[in-house]
Amino acid sequence: MNDVSAWGQSDAVYKTLLESTKAIPWKIDWATKKFAYIGPQIEPLLGWPQDSWQTVEDWVMRMHPDDRDYVVNFCVSQSQAGIDHEADYRALTAENGYVWIRDVVHVMRFPDGSPEALVGFMFDITERKKTEEKLLVLQRELEALSFKDGLTGIANRRRFDACFAMEWDRALSDGAPLSVLLFDIDCFKQYNDEYGHIQGDKCLVDIASTLSLAVDGPHDLVARYGGEEFVILLPRTDAATALKVANRCQRLIQKRSIPHAQSPIREHVTVSIGAGTITPDADVEPSAFLDDVDKQLYAAKKSGKNRIVAMHSAPSLAPSPLDAK
Numbered sequence: 059m060n061d062v063s064a065w066g067q068s069d070a071v072y073k074t075l076l077e078s079t080k081a082i083p084w085k086i087d088w089a090t091k092k093f094a095y096i097g098p099q100i101e102p103l104l105g106w107p108q109d110s111w112q113t114v115e116d117w118v119m120r121m122h123p124d125d126r127d128y129v130v131n132f133c134v135s136q137s138q139a140g141i142d143h144e145a146d147y148r149a150l151t152a153e154n155g156y157v158w159i160r161d162v163v164h165v166m167r168f169p170d171g172s173p174e175a176l177v178g179f180m181f182d183i184t185e186r187k188k189t190e191e192k193l194l195v196l197q198r199e200l201e202a203l204s205f206k207d208g209l210t211g212i213a214n215r216r217r218f219d220a221c222f223a224m225e226w227d228r229a230l231s232d233g234a235p236l237s238v239l240l241f242d243i244d245c246f247k248q249y250n251d252e253y254g255h256i257q258g259d260k261c262l263v264d265i266a267s268t269l270s271l272a273v274d275g276p277h278d279l280v281a282r283y284g285g286e287e288f289v290i291l292l293p294r295t296d297a298a299t300a301l302k303v304a305n306r307c308q309r310l311i312q313k314r315s316i317p318h319a320q321s322p323i324r325e326h327v328t329v330s331i332g333a334g335t336i337t338p339d340a341d342v343e344p345s346a347f348l349d350d351v352d353k354q355l356y357a358a359k360k361s362g363k364n365r366i367v368a369m370h371s372a373p374s375l376a377p378s379p380l381d382a383k
């Protein structure tokens with residue numbers, strides 16, 4: 059290899075070099091759209107014999123149908139513009155499988171700039187694509203986890219905040235109402251004291267799943283708001299409907315009958331609910347609305363717990379006589 063010019067003159071050396079790489083070299087004549095050359099490495103990779111690559115049509119037809127239009131249009135337009143380019147696609151194997159290929163293309167041009175031929179290398183990037191896909195799945199899983207409450211499996215506060223901001227903007231532009239229900243488990247400290255923290259956690263899981271049963275709108279969201287607080291976001295929902303959902307939640311929790319021997323309210327776990335509905339306008343801060351809903355929850359607590367207090371409506375909805383301890 060000392061005398062560079064010596065092997066520079068030898069086609070045989072070039073050929074040996076080209077055919078000993080993992081990348082597969084090829085050349086297509088632009089005028090005829092025929093393969094002038096393709097490396098023999100193509101056969102072990104895809105299974106199609108070297109001499110079966112005659113025209114561009116063979117290349118196109120051995121490409122995954124979903125990749126075909128984009129890749130062919132892209133390569134043709136880049137070649138016509140005389141721009142070197144690369145494209146990833148799935149190449150069909152003789153055994154009906156697919157191999158991910160990265161095709162790196164150089165456009166050889168006539169003096170007037172028009173394409174004379176395309177030369178390139180095909181690289182097998184299947185392993186890289188597999189790794190990329192695995193990473194993408196992991197990334198999606200991580201993303202999902204970062205929006206999930208670790209204990210109850212429902213949405214967490216971060217997810218609620220993101221959805222609330224999005225739905226607020228949507229309601230603002232649609233002029234539609236939006237409702238929020240805030241929940242706080244009554245006397246949960248006594249519950250933990252009586253049954254222990256692990257049972258307390260289980261109770262939170264039960265309440266989360268019960269609340270999840272109470273909503274059915276495609277955009278409704280049940281989330282853990284904090285410790286023993288939950289929230290339900292009800293986009294495109296007016297006050298009357300929100301109140302119905304709140305009542306349904308209380309009924310379902312009552313039906314669940316989670317024993318709470320130390321509760322001064324009932325023998326079972328109960329919740330207090332603050333409800334709020336708004337048709338957002340630009341003058342109202344979303345956080346001010348949430349503060350208002352929180353005030354309703356506070357009022358529900360102060361006025362005896364196990365009840366719903368809604369904004370701009372009767373101050374409290376006392377539990378039915380059947381509910382009383």
Ligand SMILES: Nc1nc2c(ncn2[C@@H]2O[C@H](COP(=O)(O)OP(=O)(O)OP(=O)(O)O)[C@@H](O)[C@H]2O)c(=O)[nH]1
Binds near residue numbers: 209
């Ligand atoms: N087991 C368990 N307990 C929690 C969790 N998060 C918060 N808590 C408990 O929830 C209780 C909340 O107590 P308080 O804020 O005094 O409320 P409360 O006892 O429900 O009283 P009221 O809200 O007035 O009915 C505390 O004892 C917290 O330890 C949790 O993830 N698991």
